[in-house]
Amino acid sequence: MDWLNAVVQGTLLGGLYALFAAGLSLIFGVMRLVNIAHGDLIVLAAYLGLTVTTATGMHPLLALVLVVPVMAAIGYALQRGLLNQTLGDDLLPPLLVTFGLSVIIQNALLEGYTADPQKLSAGALETASFGLGGLTLGVLPALTFAIAVVVIWGLQRVFYHTPLGRAFRAVSDNQDIAQLMGLNRRHIFGLAMALALAVTAVAGILLGIRTSFDPSIGGGRLIFGFEAVIIGGLGNLWGTLAGGVILGVAQTVGAKIDPGWQILSGHIAFLIILAVRPNGLFPRISA
């Protein structure tokens, strides 16, 4: 039963990792941009949530109605103002620029909020639980997982059943020809980043409710997001959810064996999958 418990808890944790990863997967899929600052943007979203909740007394989940649009706006401005300039045939400039951005965000957060660990207070939700077939599940992890499924379903819907998604895929396939269809790729990229950071806002708030955070933890979240994306296969959103779950289960099962092995076993699972299936489990693009 203990092992089953570890697997179930890991699955639920995987939902959070999938949310970390979904934004990364989306922007890589649309514009081949690897965003090193993604983890720090998640932490930024958590701090925005903190500011909103302390200023207004709102519940952190309610604060999403403010934080999501603000992050989306930041994403659009960031893409149009900065990241579009770095895109080209070379993958290196966007890597370097987002790395620099990561440093800037971390230090700005340090200046603004100090290095003290913070937490979003969600009241009874944090400790509420329910029984299911002999297991006891936290309401928050279950809610997180449900949100992850809904978000990924929604992204999938946008991608494959809306004109915007069609534009995303067309620009991703062939930028030149997409422009002949009247699509301004700079605008489309801006929208993709806005959507990615809207998802990041959700991930940041849920992270902030679940654990304490400080300006330096972005890098770790980035790694988990990356690993989930790679395990699932680049550019496949449901694969990203599966990747998150695999990573989460590996961590909780590892922690069950020895509490010190939690993070390590996640990385080992990632390395094994990378060695066996270098393109991930469900790759969309074969290369």
Add this chain to the structure above:
Amino acid sequence: MPDALLNMTGLDAHYGDFQALYGVDMHIDAGEVLAIIGANGAGKTTLMRAITGLLKSGPGQISHSGVDIGGLRADEIAMRGIAMVPEGRQLFPSLSVKENLMIGAQVGRNGPWSLDAVYDLFPILEERRDQQSTSLSGGQQQMVAIGRALMANPDLILFDEISLGLAPVIIKDIYKALPGIIGQGMSAIIVEQDITKALSVSSRVYCLQEGRVSLEGGSDTVSREDISRAYFGIE
């Protein structure tokens, strides 16, 4: 020439340090079908890229309906009603046949062409509408590429080497469909290496040679000798 739909004056085009077009002067009137012929590397595709804005041209070098489009981005030019069937078809692989056609209508111009009209023209595409576009045969892909350009309801459509890499019987079919496509008041520029094909559907012809216009004339009045001189640059 105030009446010209598209007017190029002294058009230069560069790829980095390499100059591909040298002061090209050309015009196309409303409703006209123009053929552009020339050997490999003469600058035909470069000319297409310059007209559609994929390659930047200088201000004042190209005007469309009297408006300078020289410095505009490709998407802005597409919005004005210039569509292209690109060389090698270049469909979007992750879009279905229907989605490839739908995205052509993204510019939101009104006109006779709609999904139904394209399906009437190429019935096979309706059967295959939910397939991955790259799973079609070359000829069918070319139909999608033509349909995609038509969906924009352009007033000028550019055909860049539409017979390249296709079986002769398919080429015949596509050229048979051309009058029905461009007979509706649309202007067209047809770029071809197959001179006979190009002359048979056009009213006027330009020949390019090493980035310059080497011949201009009516498609039924230019002589074979003139063409071979303009095409190969030999007497």
